[in-house]
Amino acid sequence: MITLRNVSKTYHLASSRSRLPFVSRSSTPARTIEALKNVDLHVPGGEIHGVIGLSGAGKSTLIRCVNLLERPTSGSVEVDGQELTQLTAAELNQARHRIGMIFQHFNLLTTRNVYDNVALPLELMGMKRSTIRERVLPLLELTGLADKARQYPAQLSGGQKQRVAIARALASEPRVLLCDEATSALDPQTTGSILALLREINHKLGLTILLITHEMEVVKSICHRVSLISDGELVEEAEVGDFFTTPSTRLGREFLNDFLQLEPPKALVERLEEAPGEHTHPVVRLAFSGDAVSTPLISRLARECEVDVSILQAKVESIQERTLGLMIAELLGSPEQTRRAIDYLETHDLHVEVLGHVQRDD
Ligand SMILES: Nc1ncnc2c1ncn2[C@@H]1O[C@H](COP(=O)(O)OP(=O)(O)OP(=O)(O)O)[C@@H](O)[C@H]1O
Numbered sequence: 001m002i003t004l005r006n007v008s009k010t011y012h013l014a015s016s017r018s019r020l021p022f023v024s025r026s027s028t029p030a031r032t033i034e035a036l037k038n039v040d041l042h043v044p045g046g047e048i049h050g051v052i053g054l055s056g057a058g059k060s061t062l063i064r065c066v067n068l069l070e071r072p073t074s075g076s077v078e079v080d081g082q083e084l085t086q087l088t089a090a091e092l093n094q095a096r097h098r099i100g101m102i103f104q105h106f107n108l109l110t111t112r113n114v115y116d117n118v119a120l121p122l123e124l125m126g127m128k129r130s131t132i133r134e135r136v137l138p139l140l141e142l143t144g145l146a147d148k149a150r151q152y153p154a155q156l157s158g159g160q161k162q163r164v165a166i167a168r169a170l171a172s173e174p175r176v177l178l179c180d181e182a183t184s185a186l187d188p189q190t191t192g193s194i195l196a197l198l199r200e201i202n203h204k205l206g207l208t209i210l211l212i213t214h215e216m217e218v219v220k221s222i223c224h225r226v227s228l229i230s231d232g233e234l235v236e237e238a239e240v241g242d243f244f245t246t247p248s249t250r251l252g253r254e255f256l257n258d259f260l261q262l263e264p265p266k267a268l269v270e271r272l273e274e275a276p277g278e279h280t281h282p283v284v285r286l287a288f289s290g291d292a293v294s295t296p297l298i299s300r301l302a303r304e305c306e307v308d309v310s311i312l313q314a315k316v317e318s319i320q321e322r323t324l325g326l327m328i329a330e331l332l333g334s335p336e337q338t339r340r341a342i343d344y345l346e347t348h349d350l351h352v353e354v355l356g357h358v359q360r361d362d
Protein backbone atom coordinates (compact mmCIF):
# COMPACT_ATOMS: atom_id res chain seq x y z
CA MET A 1 0.00 0.00 0.00
CA ILE A 2 2.86 2.38 0.90
CA THR A 3 6.27 1.87 -0.69
CA LEU A 4 9.18 4.25 -0.28
CA ARG A 5 12.21 3.47 -2.42
CA ASN A 6 15.56 5.05 -1.76
CA VAL A 7 13.97 8.20 -0.35
CA SER A 8 16.37 10.95 0.72
CA LYS A 9 15.58 14.44 1.93
CA THR A 10 18.22 17.13 2.31
CA TYR A 11 17.48 20.56 3.76
CA HIS A 12 19.71 23.43 2.72
CA LEU A 13 20.09 26.16 5.30
CA ALA A 14 21.30 29.45 3.87
CA SER A 15 24.19 31.24 5.53
CA SER A 16 23.20 34.10 7.81
CA ARG A 17 25.06 37.31 8.68
CA SER A 18 24.55 39.32 11.81
CA ARG A 19 22.80 42.63 11.08
CA LEU A 20 23.47 44.11 14.49
CA PRO A 21 25.87 47.05 14.62
CA PHE A 22 29.08 46.48 16.59
CA VAL A 23 28.72 42.73 16.19
CA SER A 24 31.50 41.20 14.18
CA ARG A 25 30.54 40.47 10.61
CA SER A 26 31.10 36.77 11.12
CA SER A 27 28.42 34.63 9.52
CA THR A 28 26.95 31.17 10.01
CA PRO A 29 28.04 29.15 6.99
CA ALA A 30 25.47 27.50 4.72
CA ARG A 31 24.64 24.00 5.99
CA THR A 32 22.91 20.97 4.66
CA ILE A 33 20.95 18.56 6.82
CA GLU A 34 20.37 15.05 5.55
CA ALA A 35 17.05 14.40 7.28
CA LEU A 36 16.43 11.13 5.38
CA LYS A 37 19.05 8.90 3.81
CA ASN A 38 18.06 6.25 1.25
CA VAL A 39 14.97 5.09 3.12
CA ASP A 40 13.23 1.94 1.88
CA LEU A 41 9.94 1.11 3.53
CA HIS A 42 7.05 -1.11 2.53
CA VAL A 43 3.75 -1.14 4.41
CA PRO A 44 1.27 -3.68 3.02
CA GLY A 45 -2.47 -2.98 2.94
CA GLY A 46 -4.22 -3.35 6.30
CA GLU A 47 -1.05 -3.09 8.38
CA ILE A 48 -0.46 -0.72 11.29
CA HIS A 49 3.18 0.24 10.97
CA GLY A 50 5.01 2.33 13.55
CA VAL A 51 8.17 4.33 12.98
CA ILE A 52 9.97 5.03 16.23
CA GLY A 53 13.05 7.13 16.85
CA LEU A 54 14.62 9.78 19.02
CA SER A 55 13.93 13.48 18.59
CA GLY A 56 15.47 14.79 15.36
CA ALA A 57 15.87 11.29 13.87
CA GLY A 58 13.70 12.16 10.86
CA LYS A 59 10.27 10.78 11.79
CA SER A 60 8.24 13.85 10.83
CA THR A 61 10.16 14.29 7.62
CA LEU A 62 9.53 10.65 6.75
CA ILE A 63 5.77 10.73 7.33
CA ARG A 64 5.42 14.07 5.53
CA CYS A 65 7.20 12.58 2.52
CA VAL A 66 4.44 9.95 2.23
CA ASN A 67 1.83 12.52 1.17
CA LEU A 68 4.44 14.87 -0.26
CA LEU A 69 3.87 17.61 2.32
CA GLU A 70 7.66 17.37 2.06
CA ARG A 71 8.95 16.53 -1.39
CA PRO A 72 11.85 14.05 -1.22
CA THR A 73 15.14 15.25 -2.70
CA SER A 74 15.36 11.87 -4.43
CA GLY A 75 13.62 8.50 -4.45
CA SER A 76 10.09 7.34 -5.12
CA VAL A 77 6.89 7.34 -3.05
CA GLU A 78 4.16 4.93 -4.06
CA VAL A 79 0.79 4.94 -2.29
CA ASP A 80 -2.07 2.69 -3.33
CA GLY A 81 -0.28 1.83 -6.59
CA GLN A 82 0.33 5.45 -7.59
CA GLU A 83 3.79 7.01 -7.87
CA LEU A 84 3.22 10.39 -6.20
CA THR A 85 6.44 12.17 -7.16
CA GLN A 86 5.45 12.05 -10.84
CA LEU A 87 1.97 13.59 -10.46
CA THR A 88 0.90 17.08 -11.49
CA ALA A 89 -0.36 19.39 -8.73
CA ALA A 90 -4.00 18.60 -9.62
CA GLU A 91 -3.36 14.85 -9.69
CA LEU A 92 -1.52 15.04 -6.36
CA ASN A 93 -4.46 16.90 -4.85
CA GLN A 94 -6.74 14.04 -5.98
CA ALA A 95 -4.35 11.39 -4.68
CA ARG A 96 -4.23 13.08 -1.26
CA HIS A 97 -7.96 12.37 -0.80
CA ARG A 98 -6.87 8.74 -0.39
CA ILE A 99 -4.32 9.65 2.30
CA GLY A 100 -5.73 10.98 5.57
CA MET A 101 -3.51 12.56 8.19
CA ILE A 102 -3.78 13.46 11.85
CA PHE A 103 -1.39 15.57 13.91
CA GLN A 104 -0.20 15.96 17.48
CA HIS A 105 -2.01 19.29 17.90
CA PHE A 106 -5.17 18.27 16.01
CA ASN A 107 -5.17 21.29 13.60
CA LEU A 108 -8.93 21.91 13.87
CA LEU A 109 -10.59 25.11 12.70
CA THR A 110 -11.65 26.86 15.89
CA THR A 111 -14.42 28.86 14.19
CA ARG A 112 -16.18 25.72 12.92
CA ASN A 113 -18.12 23.30 15.06
CA VAL A 114 -17.41 19.56 15.13
CA TYR A 115 -19.78 18.72 12.26
CA ASP A 116 -18.39 21.48 10.06
CA ASN A 117 -14.78 20.53 10.78
CA VAL A 118 -15.47 16.97 9.65
CA ALA A 119 -17.44 18.22 6.63
CA LEU A 120 -14.68 20.62 5.51
CA PRO A 121 -12.71 18.30 3.19
CA LEU A 122 -15.94 17.20 1.54
CA GLU A 123 -17.00 20.82 0.98
CA LEU A 124 -13.62 21.47 -0.60
CA MET A 125 -14.22 18.49 -2.89
CA GLY A 126 -17.46 20.21 -3.98
CA MET A 127 -19.87 17.60 -2.61
CA LYS A 128 -23.59 18.25 -2.18
CA ARG A 129 -24.81 19.08 1.34
CA SER A 130 -26.98 15.95 1.52
CA THR A 131 -24.06 13.66 0.48
CA ILE A 132 -21.84 15.37 3.02
CA ARG A 133 -24.42 14.69 5.71
CA GLU A 134 -24.58 11.01 4.74
CA ARG A 135 -20.81 10.78 5.16
CA VAL A 136 -20.35 12.91 8.27
CA LEU A 137 -23.05 11.46 10.56
CA PRO A 138 -21.73 7.85 10.50
CA LEU A 139 -18.22 9.18 11.12
CA LEU A 140 -19.39 11.08 14.19
CA GLU A 141 -20.99 7.80 15.38
CA LEU A 142 -17.82 5.82 14.68
CA THR A 143 -15.63 8.26 16.58
CA GLY A 144 -18.04 8.63 19.51
CA LEU A 145 -18.92 12.25 18.77
CA ALA A 146 -22.58 11.97 17.78
CA ASP A 147 -23.66 14.18 20.71
CA LYS A 148 -20.92 16.77 20.11
CA ALA A 149 -21.78 17.77 16.52
CA ARG A 150 -22.71 21.38 17.42
CA GLN A 151 -19.86 22.00 19.86
CA TYR A 152 -16.75 24.03 19.04
CA PRO A 153 -13.15 22.83 19.48
CA ALA A 154 -12.66 25.12 22.52
CA GLN A 155 -15.43 23.17 24.29
CA LEU A 156 -13.74 19.79 23.76
CA SER A 157 -11.07 17.81 25.62
CA GLY A 158 -7.82 16.86 23.87
CA GLY A 159 -9.07 13.33 23.25
CA GLN A 160 -12.33 14.62 21.75
CA LYS A 161 -10.42 17.03 19.50
CA GLN A 162 -8.30 14.16 18.23
CA ARG A 163 -11.50 12.19 17.54
CA VAL A 164 -12.76 15.10 15.43
CA ALA A 165 -9.44 15.13 13.57
CA ILE A 166 -9.75 11.38 12.96
CA ALA A 167 -13.32 11.74 11.68
CA ARG A 168 -12.20 14.58 9.38
CA ALA A 169 -9.27 12.50 8.11
CA LEU A 170 -11.68 9.65 7.31
CA ALA A 171 -14.23 11.85 5.53
CA SER A 172 -12.67 11.47 2.08
CA GLU A 173 -12.61 7.65 2.55
CA PRO A 174 -8.83 7.31 2.47
CA ARG A 175 -6.99 4.01 2.03
CA VAL A 176 -4.15 5.18 4.26
CA LEU A 177 -4.06 7.13 7.52
CA LEU A 178 -0.86 8.92 8.55
CA CYS A 179 -0.55 9.68 12.26
CA ASP A 180 2.07 12.26 13.23
CA GLU A 181 2.64 11.80 17.00
CA ALA A 182 -1.16 11.65 17.32
CA THR A 183 -1.21 10.81 21.03
CA SER A 184 1.83 12.75 22.26
CA ALA A 185 -0.27 15.62 23.64
CA LEU A 186 -2.68 13.31 25.49
CA ASP A 187 -2.66 11.76 28.97
CA PRO A 188 -2.13 7.97 29.20
CA GLN A 189 -5.83 7.11 29.59
CA THR A 190 -6.91 9.27 26.64
CA THR A 191 -3.98 7.91 24.63
CA GLY A 192 -5.36 4.42 25.29
CA SER A 193 -8.82 5.35 24.01
CA ILE A 194 -7.46 7.02 20.85
CA LEU A 195 -5.24 4.00 20.14
CA ALA A 196 -8.27 1.73 20.65
CA LEU A 197 -10.19 3.85 18.13
CA LEU A 198 -7.35 3.61 15.59
CA ARG A 199 -7.26 -0.17 16.08
CA GLU A 200 -11.03 -0.34 15.53
CA ILE A 201 -10.79 1.75 12.35
CA ASN A 202 -7.96 -0.43 11.06
CA HIS A 203 -10.04 -3.52 11.75
CA LYS A 204 -13.45 -2.27 10.55
CA LEU A 205 -12.35 -0.29 7.51
CA GLY A 206 -9.20 -2.24 6.62
CA LEU A 207 -7.36 1.07 6.69
CA THR A 208 -3.58 0.98 6.44
CA ILE A 209 -2.01 3.09 9.19
CA LEU A 210 1.49 4.54 9.28
CA LEU A 211 2.32 6.29 12.52
CA ILE A 212 5.35 7.98 13.94
CA THR A 213 6.01 8.07 17.64
CA HIS A 214 8.76 8.25 20.22
CA GLU A 215 6.74 6.08 22.63
CA MET A 216 7.25 2.32 22.84
CA GLU A 217 3.84 2.05 24.54
CA VAL A 218 2.16 3.19 21.29
CA VAL A 219 4.11 0.63 19.25
CA LYS A 220 3.31 -2.09 21.76
CA SER A 221 -0.41 -1.27 21.86
CA ILE A 222 -1.36 -1.17 18.20
CA CYS A 223 1.43 -1.75 15.69
CA HIS A 224 1.88 -4.94 13.73
CA ARG A 225 5.36 -4.00 12.55
CA VAL A 226 7.82 -1.34 13.58
CA SER A 227 10.76 0.45 11.97
CA LEU A 228 13.46 2.18 13.96
CA ILE A 229 14.85 5.40 12.53
CA SER A 230 18.16 6.89 13.57
CA ASP A 231 19.87 9.91 12.07
CA GLY A 232 17.71 9.73 8.92
CA GLU A 233 18.23 6.01 8.31
CA LEU A 234 15.92 3.06 8.95
CA VAL A 235 18.23 0.86 10.98
CA GLU A 236 15.88 -1.93 11.97
CA GLU A 237 12.48 -3.29 10.95
CA ALA A 238 10.65 -6.11 12.67
CA GLU A 239 7.35 -7.65 13.65
CA VAL A 240 6.40 -6.02 16.98
CA GLY A 241 6.68 -9.20 19.09
CA ASP A 242 10.20 -9.81 17.73
CA PHE A 243 11.22 -6.21 18.30
CA PHE A 244 10.20 -6.43 21.94
CA THR A 245 12.06 -9.71 22.51
CA THR A 246 15.11 -9.44 20.33
CA PRO A 247 15.82 -5.99 18.91
CA SER A 248 18.77 -6.31 16.58
CA THR A 249 20.44 -2.91 17.06
CA ARG A 250 21.94 -1.21 20.08
CA LEU A 251 19.42 1.64 19.73
CA GLY A 252 16.58 -0.89 19.64
CA ARG A 253 17.86 -2.44 22.87
CA GLU A 254 18.13 1.01 24.47
CA PHE A 255 14.51 1.79 23.56
CA LEU A 256 13.44 -1.56 24.97
CA ASN A 257 15.43 -1.26 28.18
CA ASP A 258 14.11 2.25 28.73
CA PHE A 259 10.58 1.02 28.23
CA LEU A 260 10.94 -2.07 30.41
CA GLN A 261 13.30 -0.39 32.83
CA LEU A 262 15.18 -3.67 32.78
CA GLU A 263 18.80 -2.81 33.38
CA PRO A 264 21.26 -4.61 35.63
CA PRO A 265 21.82 -2.77 38.92
CA LYS A 266 24.25 0.14 38.58
CA ALA A 267 26.72 -1.35 41.05
CA LEU A 268 26.90 -4.46 38.92
CA VAL A 269 27.28 -2.54 35.65
CA GLU A 270 30.35 -0.82 37.08
CA ARG A 271 31.92 -4.24 37.70
CA LEU A 272 31.02 -5.69 34.28
CA GLU A 273 33.96 -6.68 32.11
CA GLU A 274 33.60 -7.33 28.40
CA ALA A 275 35.81 -10.42 28.20
CA PRO A 276 35.56 -13.44 30.50
CA GLY A 277 38.44 -13.88 32.94
CA GLU A 278 39.70 -16.82 34.91
CA HIS A 279 37.46 -16.09 37.88
CA THR A 280 34.42 -14.45 36.30
CA HIS A 281 30.86 -15.52 35.61
CA PRO A 282 28.49 -14.23 32.94
CA VAL A 283 25.60 -11.82 33.38
CA VAL A 284 22.93 -12.55 30.78
CA ARG A 285 19.77 -10.97 29.48
CA LEU A 286 17.19 -13.60 28.57
CA ALA A 287 14.17 -13.02 26.38
CA PHE A 288 11.57 -15.70 25.88
CA SER A 289 8.09 -16.06 24.52
CA GLY A 290 5.45 -18.67 23.79
CA ASP A 291 5.74 -21.99 25.68
CA ALA A 292 9.04 -20.96 27.26
CA VAL A 293 7.20 -18.42 29.46
CA SER A 294 5.24 -21.12 31.27
CA THR A 295 8.03 -23.75 31.39
CA PRO A 296 10.08 -23.98 34.61
CA LEU A 297 13.27 -23.52 32.60
CA ILE A 298 15.38 -21.90 35.28
CA SER A 299 14.99 -24.73 37.79
CA ARG A 300 15.65 -27.27 35.00
CA LEU A 301 18.70 -25.29 33.97
CA ALA A 302 19.99 -25.35 37.54
CA ARG A 303 19.48 -29.13 37.76
CA GLU A 304 20.73 -30.15 34.33
CA CYS A 305 23.70 -27.80 33.97
CA GLU A 306 24.57 -27.62 37.67
CA VAL A 307 24.65 -23.83 37.75
CA ASP A 308 23.12 -21.46 40.24
CA VAL A 309 21.01 -18.68 38.78
CA SER A 310 20.82 -15.35 40.54
CA ILE A 311 17.89 -13.39 39.12
CA LEU A 312 18.61 -9.64 39.16
CA GLN A 313 15.51 -8.40 37.31
CA ALA A 314 12.56 -10.10 35.66
CA LYS A 315 9.41 -9.03 33.89
CA VAL A 316 6.53 -10.58 31.98
CA GLU A 317 4.89 -8.35 29.35
CA SER A 318 1.89 -8.88 27.13
CA ILE A 319 2.58 -7.61 23.63
CA GLN A 320 -0.76 -7.90 21.85
CA GLU A 321 -1.45 -11.67 21.76
CA ARG A 322 2.03 -12.70 22.85
CA THR A 323 3.46 -13.07 26.31
CA LEU A 324 7.10 -12.18 26.64
CA GLY A 325 9.42 -12.89 29.52
CA LEU A 326 12.56 -10.89 30.12
CA MET A 327 15.18 -11.48 32.75
CA ILE A 328 18.63 -10.36 33.76
CA ALA A 329 20.53 -13.01 35.68
CA GLU A 330 23.97 -14.05 36.80
CA LEU A 331 24.96 -17.62 35.99
CA LEU A 332 27.11 -19.01 38.78
CA GLY A 333 29.30 -21.99 38.03
CA SER A 334 32.55 -23.04 36.39
CA PRO A 335 33.25 -21.66 32.87
CA GLU A 336 32.31 -25.07 31.47
CA GLN A 337 29.02 -25.19 33.40
CA THR A 338 27.98 -21.64 32.47
CA ARG A 339 28.87 -22.26 28.79
CA ARG A 340 26.67 -25.37 28.85
CA ALA A 341 23.92 -23.39 30.55
CA ILE A 342 23.92 -20.78 27.77
CA ASP A 343 23.80 -23.54 25.13
CA TYR A 344 20.91 -25.12 27.02
CA LEU A 345 18.94 -21.88 27.07
CA GLU A 346 19.54 -21.24 23.38
CA THR A 347 18.41 -24.73 22.43
CA HIS A 348 15.20 -24.06 24.36
CA ASP A 349 14.38 -21.04 22.20
CA LEU A 350 15.48 -18.37 24.62
CA HIS A 351 17.34 -15.40 23.24
CA VAL A 352 20.49 -15.03 25.29
CA GLU A 353 22.61 -11.92 25.31
CA VAL A 354 25.75 -11.93 27.43
CA LEU A 355 25.93 -8.43 28.92
CA GLY A 356 29.38 -9.00 30.39
CA HIS A 357 31.29 -10.85 33.07
CA VAL A 358 31.80 -10.14 36.75
CA GLN A 359 34.46 -11.37 39.14
CA ARG A 360 33.31 -14.22 41.34
CA ASP A 361 33.14 -13.30 45.01
CA ASP A 362 34.01 -16.82 46.17
N1 LIG B 1 12.08 22.50 7.27
C1 LIG B 1 13.29 22.15 7.74
N2 LIG B 1 14.39 22.89 7.44
C2 LIG B 1 15.61 22.52 7.89
N3 LIG B 1 15.84 21.44 8.63
C3 LIG B 1 14.80 20.68 8.97
C4 LIG B 1 13.46 20.98 8.55
N4 LIG B 1 12.63 20.04 9.04
C5 LIG B 1 13.39 19.18 9.74
N5 LIG B 1 14.70 19.55 9.71
C6 LIG B 1 15.83 18.84 10.32
O1 LIG B 1 15.79 17.50 9.86
C7 LIG B 1 16.14 16.61 10.93
C8 LIG B 1 14.97 15.63 11.15
O2 LIG B 1 13.87 16.38 11.68
P1 LIG B 1 12.45 15.73 11.96
O3 LIG B 1 11.54 16.82 12.41
O4 LIG B 1 12.03 14.93 10.78
O5 LIG B 1 12.80 14.74 13.18
P2 LIG B 1 11.81 14.03 14.20
O6 LIG B 1 12.35 12.65 14.41
O7 LIG B 1 10.41 14.14 13.74
O8 LIG B 1 12.03 14.92 15.50
P3 LIG B 1 10.95 15.28 16.67
O9 LIG B 1 10.56 13.97 17.32
O10 LIG B 1 11.76 16.15 17.59
O11 LIG B 1 9.81 15.99 16.03
C9 LIG B 1 16.46 17.46 12.15
O12 LIG B 1 17.85 17.66 12.17
C10 LIG B 1 15.74 18.77 11.84
O13 LIG B 1 16.40 19.86 12.45
